[in-house]
Amino acid sequence: MIDLSKLNSRLSTDYKTPTTWNFHIERCANYRTRFVIESVMALEKELQKRKSNLLILFGKPERLLKELSEFLKKNDCEIHQIHTHKEVSRTLMKRNTRKSHFMKKYAYEELVVEKELTKIWNKTIAFHHDTTMIHPDDVDFTFEQTPKVYAHFRRRIEKMNQPVRPLLQIPDELPAFPDIIWKFPQSEQGKDLLEELYEAFAFEKDERSAFPWPGGEDAARKRLENYLFKTDGAINYKQTRNGMIGTEYSTKFSAYLSHGCLSPRLIWHELNRLQSQKKIDKTGGDEDGIYWIRFELLWRDFFRFLVAGSGNRVFHLHGFRDMSNKEAQEDLKKKNSYSNKVWKSNNDQFNKWKVGQTGMPYIDASMRELINTGFLNNRGRQNVASYIAKDLELDWRIGAEWFESLLKDHDVYSNYGNWQYGKYKKDLFHCLLH
Numbered sequence: 190m191i192d193l194s195k196l197n198s199r200l201s202t203d204y205k206t207p208t209t210w211n212f213h214i215e216r217c218a219n220y221r222t223r224f225v226i227e228s229v230m231a232l233e234k235e236l237q238k239r240k241s242n243l244l245i246l247f248g249k250p251e252r253l254l255k256e257l258s259e260f261l262k263k264n265d266c267e268i269h270q271i272h273t274h275k276e277v278s279r280t281l282m283k284r285n286t287r288k289s290h291f292m293k294k295y296a297y298e299e300l301v302v303e304k305e306l307t308k309i310w311n312k313t314i315a316f317h318h319d320t321t322m323i324h325p326d327d328v329d330f331t332f333e334q335t336p337k338v339y340a341h342f343r344r345r346i347e348k349m350n351q352p353v354r355p356l357l358q359i360p361d362e363l364p365a366f367p368d369i370i371w372k373f374p375q376s377e378q379g380k381d382l383l384e385e386l387y388e389a390f391a392f393e394k395d396e397r398s399a400f401p402w403p404g405g406e407d408a409a410r411k412r413l414e415n416y417l418f419k420t421d422g423a424i425n426y427k428q429t430r431n432g433m434i435g436t437e438y439s440t441k442f443s444a445y446l447s448h449g450c451l452s453p454r455l456i457w458h459e460l461n462r463l464q465s466q467k468k469i470d471k472t473g474g475d476e477d478g479i480y481w482i483r484f485e486l487l488w489r490d491f492f493r494f495l496v497a498g499s500g501n502r503v504f505h506l507h508g509f510r511d512m513s514n515k516e517a518q519e520d521l522k523k524k525n526s527y528s529n530k531v532w533k534s535n536n537d538q539f540n541k542w543k544v545g546q547t548g549m550p551y552i553d554a555s556m557r558e559l560i561n562t563g564f565l566n567n568r569g570r571q572n573v574a575s576y577i578a579k580d581l582e583l584d585w586r587i588g589a590e591w592f593e594s595l596l597k598d599h600d601v602y603s604n605y606g607n608w609q610y611g612k613y614k615k616d617l618f619h620c621l622l623h
């Protein structure tokens with residue numbers, strides 16, 4: 190969700206800065222915006238290399254797609270097939286009509302776009318589950334049956350013979366764009382506006398950033414190659430992953446994964462290649478960095494499956510827990526239960542936390558890293574989240590929304606999931622964590 194109101198052109202007046210749902214924080218600050226734009230620009234180059242192209246349009250997708258479809262039809266241009274990503278939380282939203290107000294509030298954009306796409310291109314459109322390492326059709330449980338405890342989920346996956354599908358071949362050449370597409374009224378200005386927006390979000394780079402690379406598939410593949418094959422990064426991952434300073438203590442795949450520049454399935458298969466190249470036996474022990482990278486990547490899948498099975502509860506104050514069930518109702522009556530917790534609201538404390546002025550040196554250093562670079566290591570994220578939710582007792586969602594705004598690698602599932610997942614027990618909602 191990029192902020193188009195920052196465009197200098199006439200278009201900008203049509204848009205307001207998108208903000209987060211509960212606390213109205215700018216939804217996508219400069220670091221992620223630039224990273225996404227870099228990724229789009231890189232995608233255009235990739236497609237052109239394969240003799241195809243990328244049409245860049247600005248505006249509301251549901252309106253533009255309709256107009257584009259009508260334009261193509263008028264010009265006798267037939268669309269044979271449309272392939273697009275499947276948003277995982279949609280199943281539950283659609284079925285659960287009683288919770289329609291949440292549907293409207295929390296996953297509105299995705300839902301509208303998917304609905305509109307289906308309406309326009311009913312027979313030609315195919316939705317794909319393309320963001321997880323494990324394909325949801327390959328497991329023996331539904332989204333709703335996803336184990337609520339990570340270890341249980343992981344064991345189910347580890348029992349599978351071939352948990353990850355083979356990679357699809359990328360064609361060297363793709364069908365060329367029909368010329369008529371450039372006559373669509375807004376096609377011409379798309380690239381210029383993208384560049385204008387890129388400049389509007391310029392920022393001064395901090396040389397100390399743990400994530401200094403640009404967005405895009407090319408940069409993502411370089412990072413993958415470097416970390417796995419040109420250094421011993423992957424081999425030593427378990428020993429280094431909780432490091433806090435520098436580029437090499439962990440993979441730094443997250444932002445590339447979040448924005449579709451890198452496929453988790455490709456990582457899986459490249460890890461296999463590394464394993465056989467180095468003749469490493471799988472031990473699962475501390476020295477087996479390859480196992481632990483997969484272990485962490487599975488957390489990412491876990492949150493996607495969990496959210497898909499519990500719908501928009503990921504955004505609720507009480508989290509994944511279904512507050513309509515009897516047990517949860519009983520818990521609500523208990524004095525010290527998390528369900529009953531009164532979360533505080535204190536702007537002054539939040540404002541100090543977010544800019545790194547709490548007076549706690551470790552928390553402040555982490556928050557300053559986040560605000561100055563758009564990245565923070567995993568240990569730092571756990572600690573600042575724990576501090577605001579457990580020590581300051583502020584509504585955890587204000588912290589999650591601040592992360593949503595700043596993180597280059599923001600991903601709804603991993604962000605909101607991590608904020609509320611700890612020792613997830615059926616009788617206890619633990620906001621962050623261990």
Ligand SMILES: Cc1cc2nc3c(=O)[nH]c(=O)nc-3n(C[C@H](O)[C@H](O)[C@H](O)COP(=O)(O)OP(=O)(O)OC[C@H]3O[C@@H](n4cnc5c(N)ncnc54)[C@H](O)[C@@H]3O)c2cc1C
Pocket residue numbers: 430439440441442443444446447482485486487488489492565566567568570571574592596598599600601603604605607608
């Ligand atoms: C409060 C909080 C919020 C977070 N928000 C996000 C977020 O918005 N986007 C995001 O990608 N990660 C998030 N994480 C998870 C984790 O901190 C980052 O994925 C990690 O720090 C990114 O660095 P890396 O790629 O070097 O990770 P590595 O340690 O190298 O891990 C490899 C990959 O595994 C996945 N992974 C690792 N740890 C986790 C985890 N705990 N949960 C889910 N996936 C994981 C990521 O895709 C990561 O790229 C959050 C963690 C916490 C505690």
